[in-house]
Amino acid sequence: MTADPHPDPHPDPVVTAIHVAPATRLPMRSVDAVEAEAGKGLVGDRYHGTRHRHVTVQSAADLAVAAQELGAPIDAEATRRNITISHGTIPTRPGERMAIGDVELEVVRIAAPCKLLDDGIGDGARHALRRRAGTVFRVLTAGRIAVGDPVPPAGAATERERAGRDPGHSG
Numbered sequence: 001m002t003a004d005p006h007p008d009p010h011p012d013p014v015v016t017a018i019h020v021a022p023a024t025r026l027p028m029r030s031v032d033a034v035e036a037e038a039g040k041g042l043v044g045d046r047y048h049g050t051r052h053r054h055v056t057v058q059s060a061a062d063l064a065v066a067a068q069e070l071g072a073p074i075d076a077e078a079t080r081r082n083i084t085i086s087h088g089t090i091p092t093r094p095g096e097r098m099a100i101g102d103v104e105l106e107v108v109r110i111a112a113p114c115k116l117l118d119d120g121i122g123d124g125a126r127h128a129l130r131r132r133a134g135t136v137f138r139v140l141t142a143g144r145i146a147v148g149d150p151v152p153p154a155g156a157a158t159e160r161e162r163a164g165r166d167p168g169h170s171g
Contacts, residue, residue, distance in 0.1 A: 013088035013151040015100060016060050017076045020045040028077045033146035036103045036139045042082055052108045056080075057100070058134030061087035070121075070128040078121050081111065081134045085151050090135050097140070101149035105137035 019028040023046050035043040041054030048054075058081040067074040076084040083100065091098050096107045113129035 012153065013059075013085040015083060015145060015147050015149045015151065016086050017084040018145065018147060019077050019080075019082055019084075021080070022046060028080055030077060033144055034082075036141075036143055036145055038139055038142045041139055042145075045082060052138050053136050054139045055082045055105060055137050056111050056134050057083045057085065057090055057098070057105070057137060058111070059087055059090055059132075060084050062132035062134075066125075066128040066132045070124050072122050074121055074125065074129070079117065079129065079133065080114070083145065088151060092135050098137070099152050100145050101143060102141070103139065103143040103145055104141040106140050108136045108138055110134075111136045 018031050018034050020031060020034060020042055021028045022044065026046070031044075034045070036055065037043060037048070041048040041050065045055075058076070058079060060076065063074050063076060063079070063084070085100075091107050092110050094107050094109060098105050098107075111134040113126045113133040115126055117125040117129060
């Protein structure tokens with residue numbers, strides 16, 4: 001088998017980091033995988049069991065742009081977001097959906113950068129992360145999210161949802 005001489009320059013995004021904190025203001029802890037419970041969030045995270053804020057997702061590509069604007073590196077853990085994906089568009093409109101591996105998520109709202117980021121990352125971090133701080137989601141389907149999991153294009157979740165509603169669907 002011969003390698004493709006023209007590989008896709010934009011492969012689907014993948015999970016590059018997962019962070020959880022057992023309580024508010026405690027340090028984030030990097031993990032290789034986490035269980036997502038439908039209607040509850042990420043097991044072991046401070047927001048598990050809250051009504052709407054189950055998981056936050058950010059893009060490493062957006063962090064790189066913010067770091068360039070800031071003039072200093074921005075570690076994914078320092079933003080206090082749960083899931084970092086390699087690149088790609090993260091939905092931002094309430095009700096939009098995305099999948100990470102087999103877990104389906106629904107947008108609650110954009111994750112605004114907290115004023116504490118200037119203290120933790122450096123002066124100007126909050127401004128550099130504006131419109132790049134990720135999205136807050138609720139967990140719709142349970143499953144395991146692991147570093148390396150694929151993040152299918154946004155339309156894939158909708159097709160899977162349609163197929164789930166119509167068992168005879170073959171399309």
